[in-house]
Amino acid sequence: MARAETVLRVFVASPGDVADARRRLRDVVDELNTTWSREIRLRLDLIRWETHAFPDKATDAQEVINRQLSEHDIFLGIMWKRFGQPTGRARSGTEEEFARALEKHEADPRSLRIMFYFKDAPPARLSDVDPQELKRVKRFHARVARAGVLYRTYSGLGEFEKHVRHDLSRQVQEWGKTWGGVIEEPVRPRVSPVPTVEANEDGLPPEGETQARSVTAIVFEEMARAGPLRPRAGHDPEVIQRSFLEAQLILDSSPAEDELAHLAAQQATALVAVALESRLAPGKAAQAHVARVCERIMGLRGLRIDWGKRGTQALHALLGMARDRHDDDVLMWIRRHTRQME
16 A cells, blocks of 8 residues: 655765775664654665766766755764865865755755764775875865864764764654754744854953854863863763754754743753863863853853853863763753853
8 A cells, every 4th residue: 555754864974995884874764664653654864976976967976966866854974084186166066965965954054964984993904004095184174173063983883873873763763853854943032143252351252252153162162261171081082072962952852932941951061061071171261161061052042041150160060070961960950050142
């Protein structure tokens, strides 16, 4: 019997040295479609140039791919030690495809999700490594981070499969709630964006700085403004990334101007603060950085933190004793010191 179903198109972009991950991704998508597509009436369609593009003419081969495969709902990038060949518009095909996806997401964040995976493992032979290619990969890695994209790293196919299965499942669960589908446009607080933010005498952004940016973008913007920040030995980047992702989901799924919006901002701020504490070695620069990030996340909901004379030190002490990512003491401190912007 005929039935209607939703199809989400997953476009995979990568250089040629991660063919094994591309094949494993195909297996995961097939498994997910077999497992739950009938029950939820939603199916993933994996879009790859080798299976979906066909011979045609344009300025170059990459332009053919751009034209034929431009419509997709999830952009999934994979990269290891190769960066790829220039296209005439970008330094590689993967970079060009990422830039197009990022432009679409920034124009309408609900229309597209971006997922990126970087392999972090040595090759079998040193002769397989091109230092210039690695340099380009590192620069692109930094660009992805600056763009506010929450990426994952993996060391082998088993880890990649575990991550991508979990992440695609979460994207499907969120479809129609925080992205895609029919989503009611949230009512944002009426605030004026501040293109350039000057810190006040305490090193915090001035009240009213509430640019609507992603959690990850805020963190990296503030890192660029911070003094020397040293990473803490033994920190777990996967835990930190999960915290950032969860904080973003809390904000995206919350209202804009009521008590639930306030609670969402407080919970997201507490999550990010604990994550940053686990990542950064103690110091005044780290303390000021965490405070600025907290202030900006709260500002996304029209709130501010009343720090008082020793507020940053008090929060920093609680962060140092945090038992887990959702530490109640940190959250309660933030709630007690939350004020409405005037």
